[in-house]
Amino acid sequence: MLMVASLKKRIQHLSYNQVSILTGLAAFCAYTCMYAFRKAFAAGIYQNSHQIFGLDYKIWLVIVQVFGYTISKFYGIKFIAAVNPKKRGLFTIILVAFSWLALLAFAVIPPPYNIICLFFNGLPLGLIWGLIFGYLEGRRATEFMAALLSVSLIFSSGFVKTVGRLIIMNFPISEYWMPFFTGLFFFLPLLLFIQILEMIPEPNALDKASRTERVSMTVSEQKDFLIKFLPGIIFTVIIYIMLTIIRDLRDNFEVEIWADLGYKNVFIYSKIDTIVSILVLFAMGLLVLIKDHLKAFKLIHWSIIFGCFIAGLSTLLLHFDIINPVVWMTAVALGLYLGYVPYNAIFFERMIAVFKTRSNVGFIMYIADAMGYLGSISVLLFKEFAQTKISWGNFFKESIILVSIIGGISVLCSLIYFTKKAKNQVFISPIVLK
Numbered sequence: 001m002l003m004v005a006s007l008k009k010r011i012q013h014l015s016y017n018q019v020s021i022l023t024g025l026a027a028f029c030a031y032t033c034m035y036a037f038r039k040a041f042a043a044g045i046y047q048n049s050h051q052i053f054g055l056d057y058k059i060w061l062v063i064v065q066v067f068g069y070t071i072s073k074f075y076g077i078k079f080i081a082a083v084n085p086k087k088r089g090l091f092t093i094i095l096v097a098f099s100w101l102a103l104l105a106f107a108v109i110p111p112p113y114n115i116i117c118l119f120f121n122g123l124p125l126g127l128i129w130g131l132i133f134g135y136l137e138g139r140r141a142t143e144f145m146a147a148l149l150s151v152s153l154i155f156s157s158g159f160v161k162t163v164g165r166l167i168i169m170n171f172p173i174s175e176y177w178m179p180f181f182t183g184l185f186f187f188l189p190l191l192l193f194i195q196i197l198e199m200i201p202e203p204n205a206l207d208k209a210s211r212t213e214r215v216s217m218t219v220s221e222q223k224d225f226l227i228k229f230l231p232g233i234i235f236t237v238i239i240y241i242m243l244t245i246i247r248d249l250r251d252n253f254e255v256e257i258w259a260d261l262g263y264k265n266v267f268i269y270s271k272i273d274t275i276v277s278i279l280v281l282f283a284m285g286l287l288v289l290i291k292d293h294l295k296a297f298k299l300i301h302w303s304i305i306f307g308c309f310i311a312g313l314s315t316l317l318l319h320f321d322i323i324n325p326v327v328w329m330t331a332v333a334l335g336l337y338l339g340y341v342p343y344n345a346i347f348f349e350r351m352i353a354v355f356k357t358r359s360n361v362g363f364i365m366y367i368a369d370a371m372g373y374l375g376s377i378s379v380l381l382f383k384e385f386a387q388t389k390i391s392w393g394n395f396f397k398e399s400i401i402l403v404s405i406i407g408g409i410s411v412l413c414s415l416i417y418f419t420k421k422a423k424n425q426v427f428i429s430p431i432v433l434k
Contacts, residue, residue: 260393312404
């Protein structure tokens, strides 16, 4: 207790910028720890498992977990919008602990009966992003902190799968026990980083004046928000659904995609993701320097458009053998996350700041997330039942071309809509960070 009190006192004496850096790093580490409970199972291949109703055992694991994760996203629309900020840390620990117990059951119960355990593993984890982002939003440095948090979406997937593969290769642990033991390595660090986030001071007066105070939303306020921005939300959700589908395909079947490309190096996952993480962090972090919320909001749109362009162009270059698979996967990851990260970090943050609407990021973020994961599981089922002969690698390439075209058009429509709507908005001069 004395150590906790001493740490809290030290944090309170830090400067605003120092607190921002600490908060962003703690959020990054906490969410990376959560990924150990969600994605470690994807490092397994499960080659000796039987097919069920014509689908591979691993496909069922992915479908069932994403289904549970999707349900939690729909529940999160209401839960995250109204959650008591004082209970964020407690809820986070309880939900992750429940997910970990599901991984224990997955190890103990023999296949294929243990498939259902992945549903209960994914069910609580869909709420974690909103709980952790709640510590960051509504601050002058939110872009920087949220960029750090969102980089965990890129880094943690490859990192956790690398840890999972190393556990299998270096210890007498089966693929079924590997997810539980991966979680074992990350649970205590998770507790530490959540404790640090709990000690971070609330947004101050300058934060509230600059970004609009973030509040829990009533049902009536949620409906009013949707009605006010409905066309823009529709365009936004379309591109977010497509980016989520591509990201999930890459996350869940990266091992199979690389195998199709002829690569089996276990370290290649984290190597590419680390490079992309640094590039995206740098790009998103620069937005904190832009104090004019509308200019920043427009620039975020162009970042997403550019990401779609990179992903589509690199796929065409691979098709004509102009670039090699490693360059292609790096370019696709960069393009994907130049689009995906802004939605998870700063798109809705700047949107609220532009229009000075009584709301919070969690509400609209979970609407987009719920639809995104619903789209992801729908495409997964389509691939398995209607496109059974196409490999994961080829399916991934074709999906990227489709996302690049439709996604680019959708985000351009979003840019036009919000720009026109902002012309009728009375802006408050932005406050310069001191």
